[in-house]
Each structure stands twice: as C-alpha cells, then as structure tokens.
Amino acid sequence: MAESSVSHSHDAHGHTDDTKLWDGGAEPMKASYGKLMMWYFLLSDAFTFAGFLIAYGALRFSMPTWPEPDFVFASFPFVHAHWPLIFVTFMTFVLIFSSVTMVRAVQEGHRENQRGVVFWMLLTVIGGATFLGCQAYEWTTLIVKENMSVSRNPFGRHIADGVYLNADGSESATFKKNDSYLLHIHDGKVEGLAYNNADGHSVNHEGTALRYTSGPNAGRTAEAEFGPKAFGALFFFITGFHGFHVFSGVLFLTIIMLNAAGGLYAARRNGYEMVEKIGLYWHFVDLVWVFVFLVFYLL
Amino acid sequence: MAGHLSYDDQKKLVFKGLMLLGAITIVEVIIALLAKGHLIHGVDFKHGFGHYLYMALMIGFSLYKAYFIIFYFMHMAYEVRGLMLSVLLPTSLLVWAIIAFFQEGGAWGARREQIKEMNEAPASNQSSGKPTGYVVPAGGWISRS
Numbered sequence: 512m513a514e515s516s517v518s519h520s521h522d523a524h525g526h527t528d529d530t531k532l533w534d535g536g537a538e539p540m541k542a543s544y545g546k547l548m549m550w551y552f553l554l555s556d557a558f559t560f561a562g563f564l565i566a567y568g569a570l571r572f573s574m575p576t577w578p579e580p581d582f583v584f585a586s587f588p589f590v591h592a593h594w595p596l597i598f599v600t601f602m603t604f605v606l607i608f609s610s611v612t613m614v615r616a617v618q619e620g621h622r623e624n625q626r627g628v629v630f631w632m633l634l635t636v637i638g639g640a641t642f643l644g645c646q647a648y649e650w651t652t653l654i655v656k657e658n659m660s661v662s663r664n665p666f667g668r669h670i671a672d673g674v675y676l677n678a679d680g681s682e683s684a685t686f687k688k689n690d691s692y693l694l695h696i697h698d699g700k701v702e703g704l705a706y707n708n709a710d711g712h713s714v715n716h717e718g719t720a721l722r723y724t725s726g727p728n729a730g731r732t733a734e735a736e737f738g739p740k741a742f743g744a745l746f747f748f749i750t751g752f753h754g755f756h757v758f759s760g761v762l763f764l765t766i767i768m769l770n771a772a773g774g775l776y777a778a779r780r781n782g783y784e785m786v787e788k789i790g791l792y793w794h795f796v797d798l799v800w801v802f803v804f805l806v807f808y809l810l
Numbered sequence: 811m812a813g814h815l816s817y818d819d820q821k822k823l824v825f826k827g828l829m830l831l832g833a834i835t836i837v838e839v840i841i842a843l844l845a846k847g848h849l850i851h852g853v854d855f856k857h858g859f860g861h862y863l864y865m866a867l868m869i870g871f872s873l874y875k876a877y878f879i880i881f882y883f884m885h886m887a888y889e890v891r892g893l894m895l896s897v898l899l900p901t902s903l904l905v906w907a908i909i910a911f912f913q914e915g916g917a918w919g920a921r922r923e924q925i926k927e928m929n930e931a932p933a934s935n936q937s938s939g940k941p942t943g944y945v946v947p948a949g950g951w952i953s954r955s
Contacts, residue, residue, distance in 0.1 A: 540893040569915030611828045794883045805872040
C-alpha cells in the first residue's frame, strides 16, 4: 500500500515510471496485467477441476462396480424412450456455439465495432443461459424422477450373471454381469427396479429379489443394492461446480455487455480488452466441459 | 493477439473451429454409442483391446479439442512463447497426479476384500499389545495438576 502511494506521488528519486509499470505499461510477456492474471487464474482453476476429475477416476477404480453413463444419462425432454447421451451432446453443442459467438465478439472488439461486440455477446449470454436451463432439466430428472442425491445412488450394476425373481419366488428375466438397473424408490422405500432388455427397452420389475447363477455367490438369492454413492456426490459436485462457473460467466458477460453498450470500453480505445478477458474465461468454461463430458459421459 | 490474420481470415478460422469442434463431438458420440452396443445389435467394445482402443480414442479427441480451444479460440498460438510455456508447462504436473491417484484407487479396489476381512476380524487381533510408534507419557497425554 505504501509503495503504491509513493509511486503515484512522483517522489524525489524520480521513479515516475513506476506508475506506468503498475498500470501494465511495461508488459513482461506482451500481455497486459489483466490478461496475464486471467491466464494464471485459469491455470489455477484448471488444477481445481483436474483435482475433482482425478478424484472421480480414483474412486471409480476403487469400486467393484460403477454406473454406466449411457444408462444413467438417457433422458430427453418430452421423449419417453431411452436416448443415451443425446441430451448431453446437445448441451455440448450449446457451449460450442456460445464459444464461437464469444470469439466473434472479441474480434469485433479489436475492430472497435461497438454494435458487433454487443450483438455477439448477447448471443453468448443466451447460449450460456440455455446451457444452464439444460443442466436444470438434467438435475431435476435425476433428483425428482430417479431419486439420486449426494448420498444416494439408485443406479447399480450386477456383479455376476443371474436371474430376477418374482414375488412368489418364480424366475423372471435373466441378467448378465455388468448389466445396469435403476432402483425405484417410493416414499423412501425401494419398491422395484428398472432395467433395459435386449432390445434396449426399459422394463419395470416388482421387488428387487434376484438369484446369482455365476461367480462366488452362484445359487444364492440376494437383493439388488444401491450403486456406489460416491457417484451421486461426484456428479452433483463436479457438474455443479462447472455450472457455477457458467452461471458466474453469464453474470459477468451480461455486465460487460451492458458496459460495452454504454460506450465504456469504446472510450478506453484499447480494443475492448475487457471483452477479451471475459472471453478467455468463457472459453475456459467450454474447455472444462470437454473434460467433464469425457469423464462423466464418454468413458 | 490475432493481429497476424486479416479480418476475413479470422472469420474463416471461427467457422473452421465451429465445424471442427462440432464434427469431433458428433464422431465421439457415434463411436461411444457404437462402443457401448447401442448402434449395431450385438456389437460393442466393452472388453479387452477394443475397450482400451475406445478409451484412447476418446481421450485423444478430447485433448485435440482442448488444444484447438486454447490455441485458436483463446489465441495462445499468437502469444509469446514465455506466456505459453508458463501456462502450459505447470499442467504437466497433472501427469503424475493421474498416475499416482489412479494407482491408489486401483490398489484400494484390489484390496477391498482384505480390508473387509480385517475390519470384521475379532477385536483382539486388531489391538494386540501396546500401540507402537509413540510412547504414551505417564499420566496420559493431558497433564492434570
């Protein structure tokens, strides 16, 4: 604090250049102070996300079973059939488009084209808001319809081949090792489960009784159990943290768009550098999604 | 800065980026649906070599998308070398983080049965004799006056 007040007062030693230095007048890597610090902030944020995603991988490797993404993420608005991974693909495209409109806004900024900057930033904000809406749908489906929470994961996979049992003990459909099922929960109680048959259609089954026909428990009856609960916690925590980045990005994009529309950055005559900085942040949000998409939905 | 390119070239690059990222994403999802057995009945890559090939492809595509976003959308290709290295080199630390933590997770999973057995073993086996590695001071840890 003391130093900066000295530099601003042009002290007796003639250090008048300090002011310029601290204002980013000297650019050590030909990047302004703000841009350089945005890069280093994004680097640190990349480590945070990497830590979360590596934790996902480590926990997944430590579990005997793990939910299958194409079974868990198969909902699509207004569609009752299973459309595995289609909705998240749509979400990915929304983010790609908003990244592209952001690049256009930065380019128009370099040309000092105020109308262009505001137009392309508006499209970017709409893209970000659309993504958040999609995420709200995805979360609502998982929480309300499928009863997943941070401490409960109804998506399981069988540890061995076997057969589902009806209430009277007779045998129903067979299943194979690694087949997926979703426990149906009503008023806090597990009442049955759903699985996909060979044609990919969802089948409901009353009760959770089953008998294994392979593995060390062959011949024994058991109940279908909850999947590893770390899955629910990791899903909501990591996609939530990414969604929070999108949300704060939309807020800052809106503020900077309004400032640009008001002529604030035009007056600065620095090629709309603020738009460039929020652009870096926004592309980073898209970049993180590339890896969230990879880890949660593809692998 | 993108000052190396003309305005028209810049716009072309944006269009190219949109096509490239979109195409890679569509190819990724098609391969994923094929590998998980949703496209062709009875065909999947869930086991063995096919599964490893599938995972390598997905990781490769994602890394390429990340490269394109960083170098062209975020203009890293037009920054000075020092800035590029100071941002990208530290991420190589993650290589070790991935190896170490996945190894740890795998070892935990492999020893799950052993851990369960030890937890269920009679209590006398768990606390046989004095605790080792430290000495309890006479009168306990908290000195009473």
